Amino acid sequence: MTALKLRLLAVAICATVAAAHGAMAKDARGPVTNLPLPRFVSMKASEANIRRGPSLTHRIDWVFKRRGMPLEVTAEYGHWRRVRDHDNAGGWVHYTLISGVRMALVQQDLLTVHSRPDKAAPVTAAFEMGVVARLGECTIDWCEISAGGYSGWTPKTTIWGVYPEEIRE
Structure with a gap:
């Protein structure tokens, strides 16, 4: 195959994978809660440590300090939820610190x-x-x-x- 044909084939494969990923992401469900991913929640606590990974041993990257702030859950792992705020800042938070109340x-x-x-x-x-x-x-x-x-x-x-x-x- 020529270099041009290889590039065209690579573009076609990438487009197919992206389309399949988009279809999967639209219908994605959390492995723990079976709730849609992504989804919006809000901060239940007035302060929440946002960690680099899903455990207490991971470093705290952020501290969110606003009760009711809307957050987007993008992943789940055990009792942990990966969240992001409107500025795309985020990480992992314990599920007890968030609420399903929509803000x-x-x-x-x-x-x-x-x-x-x-x-x-x-x-x-x-x-x-x-x-x-x-x-x-x-x-x-x-x-x-x-x-x-x-x-x-x-x-x-x-x-x-x-x-x-x-x-x-």
Whole structure:
């Protein structure tokens, strides 16, 4: 085979493997919980050591210090979950320090939320960037969030803690 044919064959193989991996990743389940991987959770504790590996003997790389912060679980091993935050910082955390309660992180300064999922709907509140809000119902483009006694609908693209294709009732 010529060098060009070998390169084309390598590209085709890589594309096939990537497509298969994408299909598998979409339907992946955790080997411990049988819950979807990846998935969003939140910090149950006010402080959590994030370790380099799944045991107490591994070095602590980070300490997350914000109760309710949304995290994405990307792997499971025994009582440990590999998580990452909105900045892609992460590592392994003990499962008792996280919760299945869904939260969202506001990613836009003075984010206005509306009374219904419509830009023309009345504004009910404005949230500062970095606010951690409880995640409610989500349509294909909008999510309902609440924090500090205020709630409303916002476009999904303005928050972190929900997948673009995710719908919540």
